[in-house]
Amino acid sequence: MNKTDSPNAAAPKPNTIKNLPRNIWAVSLTSFFMDISSEMVINLLPLFLANVLGIRTNIIGLIEGVAESTSSLLKLFSGWFSDKLRARKWLAVAGYGISAIVKPFFYFASTWGAVAVVRWADRVGKGVRTAPRDALIADSVAPEQRGLAFGFQRAADTAGAMLGLLIALGVVWWAQSSALSLGVDTFRTIVLISLIPAFLAVLTLAIGAREVAVAGARQMPKFAFRSLGKPFIVFMVIVGLFDLGNSSDAFLILRAQERGLSVTNILAMLVVFNLVYTLVSTPAGALSDRIGRRRMIIGGWLVYAAIYLGFGLAQTTWHIWLLYVCYGFYYGLAYGTAKAMVADLVPETLRGVAYGSYNAMLGLLDFPASLIAGLLWQGAGSWQGFGASAPFLFAAVLALAAALLMGVWMPRYLPSHHAKAA
Numbered sequence: 001m002n003k004t005d006s007p008n009a010a011a012p013k014p015n016t017i018k019n020l021p022r023n024i025w026a027v028s029l030t031s032f033f034m035d036i037s038s039e040m041v042i043n044l045l046p047l048f049l050a051n052v053l054g055i056r057t058n059i060i061g062l063i064e065g066v067a068e069s070t071s072s073l074l075k076l077f078s079g080w081f082s083d084k085l086r087a088r089k090w091l092a093v094a095g096y097g098i099s100a101i102v103k104p105f106f107y108f109a110s111t112w113g114a115v116a117v118v119r120w121a122d123r124v125g126k127g128v129r130t131a132p133r134d135a136l137i138a139d140s141v142a143p144e145q146r147g148l149a150f151g152f153q154r155a156a157d158t159a160g161a162m163l164g165l166l167i168a169l170g171v172v173w174w175a176q177s178s179a180l181s182l183g184v185d186t187f188r189t190i191v192l193i194s195l196i197p198a199f200l201a202v203l204t205l206a207i208g209a210r211e212v213a214v215a216g217a218r219q220m221p222k223f224a225f226r227s228l229g230k231p232f233i234v235f236m237v238i239v240g241l242f243d244l245g246n247s248s249d250a251f252l253i254l255r256a257q258e259r260g261l262s263v264t265n266i267l268a269m270l271v272v273f274n275l276v277y278t279l280v281s282t283p284a285g286a287l288s289d290r291i292g293r294r295r296m297i298i299g300g301w302l303v304y305a306a307i308y309l310g311f312g313l314a315q316t317t318w319h320i321w322l323l324y325v326c327y328g329f330y331y332g333l334a335y336g337t338a339k340a341m342v343a344d345l346v347p348e349t350l351r352g353v354a355y356g357s358y359n360a361m362l363g364l365l366d367f368p369a370s371l372i373a374g375l376l377w378q379g380a381g382s383w384q385g386f387g388a389s390a391p392f393l394f395a396a397v398l399a400l401a402a403a404l405l406m407g408v409w410m411p412r413y414l415p416s417h418h419a420k421a422a
Contacts, residue, residue, distance in 0.1 A: 017152055017282065023140040024149050026208030027092075027133060028156035033201035034096060035160030037194040040168045041106055043270055044190060045115070046250035047182040047263060055112045057254060061374020063116045064248035065367035070120045071127025072363030079131030079356020083349060088136035089211045095129020096205060098122075100198035106191045127363070131356035138343040138351050139212040144289055146343055150336035151285020155278045158331070160197070162274035167193060169267035182263050228354055232345040236361055238405045239338065242301060243365045245308075245398030247373035251391060252327070254377075255311055256320045258388060269321055273328040280332025285340065293341040298403050300334025305399035312392035 049055040049063070078095070082088045102121040109115045134150075141149045168190050175186045256266050288296045307330060310323045339355075346354040373391035 017148070020145065020149055020152060021140050023136060023209050023212065024152060026205060026210075027137055028153045029208065030096065030201045030205040031153055031157035032160035033197040033204060034099070035157045036164040036167070037100075037103065037196075037198035037201065039161035039164035039270075039274075040190050040194045041103070043165065043249075043253060043267070044168060044182055044187055044263075045106075045119070046253050047257065047266075048184075048187045049112060049115060050254065050257075051182045052184050052187065053110075053112050053115070056378060057251070058371075058374040058378045059112060060250055060254070061248070061370040061372075061377075063112065063119060064250050065370035065374075066116070067119045067123045068248075068363040068366030068370070070363075071123040071125075071130070072360040074124060074127030075131050075363060076353075076356040076360040078128050079135065079352035079354070079359075081352070082132040082135055083352035086213060087211055088132040088139065088352070089205070089209050091132040092129045092136060092209075093202060093206045095125045095127070095132070096202045097125070098128060099125030100195070100202050101125075103191070103195060103198050107188050123363075130359045131352055134339055134342075134355040134359070135351040136209070136212065138340075138355075139348070143344070147285040147288035147293070147337060147340045148282065149285070150340040151282040151288075151332075154285070154332075154336035155281040158274045158277040158281060158328075162271050162278060164194070164197070165267050165271045165274060169264060169271065172263055172267060228346050228350060228357065232342070232354060232357075234409055235341065235345060236358065238402055238409065239358070240361055240365055241405065242399055242402035243362050244369050244372075245395035246304075246366075247369040247391060247395065248366065251370075251373050251377065252311065252324070255314070255388065255392070256317075256324070259314055259320050260317050261320060265317070269324045272321075273324045276325055276328030277331045280329055281336055284333050285336045288337045288340060293337050293344065294406060296337040297334050297341070298406050300330050300337070301399050301403040301406070303330040303333065305396045305403070308392045308396040308399065312389035312396065 046060050046064075049060050050057075078091050082091050085091075099122050102118055102125070105118045105121075106115070109118055137149055137153060138146060171190050171193065172182070172186055175183070175189060253266060253270075256269065257263075261269065284296060303326065307323050307326050310319065310326075314320055314323060339358075342354050342358050343351055372394070376390035376394060377388050
């Protein structure tokens with residue numbers, strides 16, 4: 001192992017972006033390229049299903065839920081396997097490669113079943129790469145840089161999403177005389193353009209990142225969830241409650257269209273969302289290094305609850321715009337911070353398993369969360385006073401409950417260096 005790859009090899013440096021190690025920059029650039037590719041396609045996928053194929057929201061919820069659940073067991077396995085190998089990089093490269101290879105098949109998909117198969121295959125790639133990539137980030141920095149590193153990676157990821165959305169917005173504006181719905185030719189053009197950054201992402205990680213040896217014996221015990229410790233299990237239970245209401249963002253896009261936004265307006269709104277997310281993520285991650293992860297996560301969940309309550313009550317297009325801007329603020333506060341907290345709660349030798357378990361649980365819960373949201377939306381017409389608001393109100397209540405539990409339970413179990421900050 002090159003000494004420069006070890007977070008413990010040199011004296012601590014100031015906690016600034018320029019002092020982040022090479023691996024963080026390589027992983028972040030990879031995320032940047034892949035999200036250019038993914039966000040061009042994935043954010044338009046629910047509109048393609050609804051506008052072109054005429055699919056109902058309960059089927060869209062089923063597709064999204066199964067897509068995330070498909071990757072869940074792979075996240076757990078790939079995380080465990082990276083611990084066993086004491087190596088992260090090439091598993092992550094393989095996962096990004098799978099997603100890049102299957103993406104062209106969106107071009108040929110003409111039924112919801114074909115779309116679902118390609119979407120699920122893309123999630124297989126995500127399942128293979130996510131836990132090893134997150135563990136590689138945690139392995140590459142010292143604890144006092146952890147929040148900054150994850151925040152910076154999320155910022156790069158989101159900047160890529162913003163650029164991808166701008167490209168998609170330009171294609172829709174150029175290719176369609178009407179922006180009220182999405183056309184099949186427009187969608188296919190966007191798919192073709194998305195292939196370039198997808199393959200750049202794979203090359204960037206393969207060439208730019210270096211393996212970081214994991215301390216400890218190569219021989220791993222059989223996996224038992226309890227081996228990760230009570231602090232991590234408590235954290236998982238609370239995050240799981242929150243995520244049960246955190247359905248696919250496809251429903252936010254459909255809500256925006258239902259409230260009167262055109263396809264170009266939706267894409268422009270998503271660009272602003274990603275801009276806010278990008279700007280907030282890095283300083284929020286650095287702040288969590290100083291004041292503690294728990295405060296940042298609770299604050300983010302309270303913001304989320306208010307946002308989803310707003311989506312449930314929104315009446316006009318400007319309501320949706322304002323809420324989506326605030327949604328970027330929530331993501332910047334909480335998403336990278338929660339991933340940094342995983343590394344705080346488990347030993348270095350179990351980080352792959354921990355990130356696999358964390359991401360697997362989120363993926364598994366995405367299925368019931370998205371299915372419940374689709375059913376609530378589709379069947380809510382008979383519930384006087386709810387309508388399409390039902391899934392958003394449901395999510396707001398669960399987010400408030402999770403924030404309360406985080407405040408009550410987590411101080412007992414946080415490691416000492418974070419318990420003081422929290």
